[in-house]
Amino acid sequence: MDTVQFQQMLEEKGISLSSHQLNQFERYYQLLVEWNEKMNLTAITEKNEVYLKHFYDSVSAAFYVDFTEPLTICDVGAGAGFPSIPLKICFPHLNVTIVDSLNKRITFLQHLANELGLEGTSFYHDRAETFGKKPEHRESYDLVIARAVARMSVLSELCLPLVKVGGQFIAMKGASASEELQLGKKALSVLGGTVLDMHSFDLPFDSGERNIIVVQKEKPTPKKYPRKPGTPNKSPIE
Known part of the structure; x- marks a missing residue:
């Protein structure tokens, strides 16, 4: 996917990018490749692949969820900033918080936000399990999003404690989503969530x-969740 196809395909989905926003994506790509030589941010570095499998894939959440409102968003385990930074570039009014367990990645993201002039972004070096216990973050976000971080039963415990009642948790998944959802149903229920929808689509170019x-977060998450770091992964609620 070259930059022209990227712009056109987003336009077809109702997302119009200005030259400034396209320049932000271009700079994002440059910094990603530059920093990737010093630390492991992504295995995908070829430009067309980054635009398709990182940028376009991240923005695809907005094909099904309304990001035009001034939402507070928390991205759990964003790595090199996916999906929240591409979403923030497309929808500058979003207030984005990223939590990631690796400090080197947080350093990259802070530099990236400064370079791209992204206001309304906060970055926290923390484990999701401890972050979700902090009163100033617990049940305080309109929307919590995660892309390819953990299986659904584990991811729910990392994300739902951060979602305010009435807010939403968005999990961006690959082909195993239905199977994961079946195994994760108990966790969602215990943690106060109900599945509203699952949207399936194919990435362009047979990708x-x-x-x-x-x-949807329907009721508060019981105080004992999330459990201590590592526990959700070792013994998921299933």
Whole structure:
């Protein structure tokens, strides 16, 4: 996917990018490749692949969820900034918080936000399990999003404690989404979530199946969740 196709395909989905926003994506790509030589941010570095499998894939959440409102968003385990930074470039009014367990990645993201002039962004070096216990973050976000971080039963425990009641948790998944959702149903229920929808689509150029799972937070998450770091992964709620 070259930059012209990227712009056109987003336009077809109702997302129009200005020259400034296109320049921000270009700079993002440059910094990603530059920093990737010093630290492991991504295995994908070829430009067309980055635009398709990182940028376009990240923005695909907005094909099914309304990001035009001034939402507070928390991205759990964003790595090199996916999906929240591409979404923030497309929808500058979003207030974005990123939590990631690796400090080197947070350093990259802070530099990236400064270079791109992204206001309304906050970055935290923390484990999601401890972050979700902090009163100033717990149940305080309109929307919590994660892309390819953990299987659904684990991811729900990392994300739902951060979603305010009435807010949403968005899980961006690959082809195994239906199977994961079946195994994760108990966790969602225990943690206060209900599946609203699952949107399936294929990335352009035969690049694989994608699924956007939308979960509504219906009731508060019990205080004991999330459990201590590592526990959700070792013994998921299933």
